[in-house]
Amino acid sequence: MAIYKxxxxxxxxxxxxxxxxxxSAVHDKGGIFFCQLWHTGRISTKDFQPNRQAxxxxxxxxxxxxxxxxxxxxxEIPQIxxxxxxxxxxAIEAGFDGVEIHGAHGYLIDQFMKDQVNNRTDQYGGSLxxxxxxxLEIVEAVVNEIGAxxxxxxxxxxxxxxxxxxxxxxxxxLYMAESLNKYGISYCHMxxxxxxxxxxxxxxxxxxxxxxxxxxxTFIVASGYDREDGNKVVDEGRADLVAYGRLFIANPDLPxxxxxxxxxxxxxxxHSILLILLLAILTIHF
Numbered sequence: 001m002a003i004y005k006x007x008x009x010x011x012x013x014x015x016x017x018x019x020x021x022x023x024s025a026v027h028d029k030g031g032i033f034f035c036q037l038w039h040t041g042r043i044s045t046k047d048f049q050p051n052r053q054a055x056x057x058x059x060x061x062x063x064x065x066x067x068x069x070x071x072x073x074x075x076e077i078p079q080i081x082x083x084x085x086x087x088x089x090x091a092i093e094a095g096f097d098g099v100e101i102h103g104a105h106g107y108l109i110d111q112f113m114k115d116q117v118n119n120r121t122d123q124y125g126g127s128l129x130x131x132x133x134x135x136l137e138i139v140e141a142v143v144n145e146i147g148a149x150x151x152x153x154x155x156x157x158x159x160x161x162x163x164x165x166x167x168x169x170x171x172x173x174l175y176m177a178e179s180l181n182k183y184g185i186s187y188c189h190m191x192x193x194x195x196x197x198x199x200x201x202x203x204x205x206x207x208x209x210x211x212x213x214x215x216x217x218t219f220i221v222a223s224g225y226d227r228e229d230g231n232k233v234v235d236e237g238r239a240d241l242v243a244y245g246r247l248f249i250a251n252p253d254l255p256x257x258x259x260x261x262x263x264x265x266x267x268x269x270x271h272s273i274l275l276i277l278l279l280a281i282l283t284i285h286f
Contacts, residue, residue, distance in 0.1 A: 034100050
């Protein structure tokens with residue numbers, strides 16, 4: 001369920017049809033178009049819910065200023081997993097090249113993974129393995145529906161805002177990376193530890209390198225990168241790709257701008273820079 005007004009969706013057939021000419025236009029320009037699938041969980045409010053009911057979450061603990069959520073029952077969780085599967089199928093039908101499962105930034109999947117939020121006592125709470133179960137069930141369902149080569153995931157184990165931190169983010173990130181190898185997904189898109197809050201880059205001792213080494217697919221890093229350190233992290237083997245997001249808001253011609261600044265913009269092979277973070281951010285509504 002959305003929290004932001006007028007967020008586009010892909011849960012209805014008319015939305016699938018509406019996306020087709022947009023996706024085609026991107027493909028006509030030679031672009032690769034992945035659809036990011038997310039559920040905001042407790043970050044939503046009753047204003048966006050059917051009949052103004054409470055938003056759902058792993059917990060009944062509210063975020064400050066938000067509507068108190070309703071904790072999902074164990075029996076309800078498979079339906080949410082299935083909703084992600086259907087959204088992935090719809091994205092492929094609309095012509096997208098793949099989907100990125102949004103498991104970061106305090107939204108629903110993250111609400112299950114982080115122990116500061118998840119206070120469940122069933123098989124989806126408690127241990128690290130249990131808290132990651134929901135995320136991995138979604139990955140498995142989506143992979144089975146559209147194929148592993150069309151699936152990526154975004155994670156932010158170190159991020160800590162909107163009351164969704166974790167007591168051991170390094171262990172969380174490493175466990176997810178190792179577990180994802182089982183499914184052979186296309187990529188893992190990880191937010192740097194230095195971005196613990198929105199828009200604030202801080203020095204920190206944590207590193208994504210152990211997680212990068214554990215994950216056997218393409219490893220994408222994001223958050224706070226400029227031209228120089230984007231090249232550096234790839235040259236040093238700490239990432240395969242670098243995602244740029246905020247820079248595109250004010251610079252829709254960012255690839256050209258970076259090219260004029262002598263940035264290597266090859267998108268083949270391991271030493272590459274990903275110049276477009278995502279071209280579509282879509283919401284699964286329930």
